[in-house]
């Protein structure tokens with residue numbers, strides 16, 4: 329594989345409904361069987377497939393029309409230490425979960441918004457964002473898991489478009505989707 333570089337697999341940022349946990353190995357085997365110069369992921373979610381891949385082509389683009397996701401990934405790319413500072417004293421509590429759930433994300437800074445989303449996603453039962461139910465978990469801040477994933481995301485362009493064709497145009501590449 330000449331155009332591709334071996335990289336360590338990273339865990340997804342949090343649980344996500346439809347996160348391909350059971351299928352990811354099979355999907356990735358298919359992707360990596362074909363040599364490619366670009367990998368464009370139109371529906372990244374929490375990165376269940378994107379982050380678990382172990383071969384990196386020249387260009388990678390991640391897309392999702394959910395602004396909470398693209399904001400979280402941008403903050404992970406550019407303000408990881410600051411995000412850790414915001415989350416350091418977060419405790420797993422039902423009251424905090426309900427408080428953050430009631431907050432309108434548009435009233436927050438991007439950093440606060442990313443911290444809120446990560447907290448809710450890490451504490452929600454099964455990562456079910458539509459039916460957020462509190463789950464007592466010590467996974468509010470698993471620093472190691474996030475460190476691996478920022479290594480994989482650091483140079484990845486992030487798009488937030490709902491249009492497959494716009495994404496293909498913006499990526500300027502004929503790649504694997």
Ligand SMILES: C[S@@+](CC[C@H](N)C(=O)[O-])C[C@H]1O[C@@H](n2cnc3c(N)ncnc32)[C@H](O)[C@@H]1O
Pocket residue numbers: 344345346347348370371372373374375376377378391392393394397489490491
């Ligand atoms: C099931 S999740 C993706 C799981 C992910 N591929 C993985 O490997 O874990 C589907 C994602 O697609 C996004 N999505 C759905 N329709 C979309 C669209 N038309 N354009 C962009 N993103 C979309 C959702 O916001 C959601 O995050």
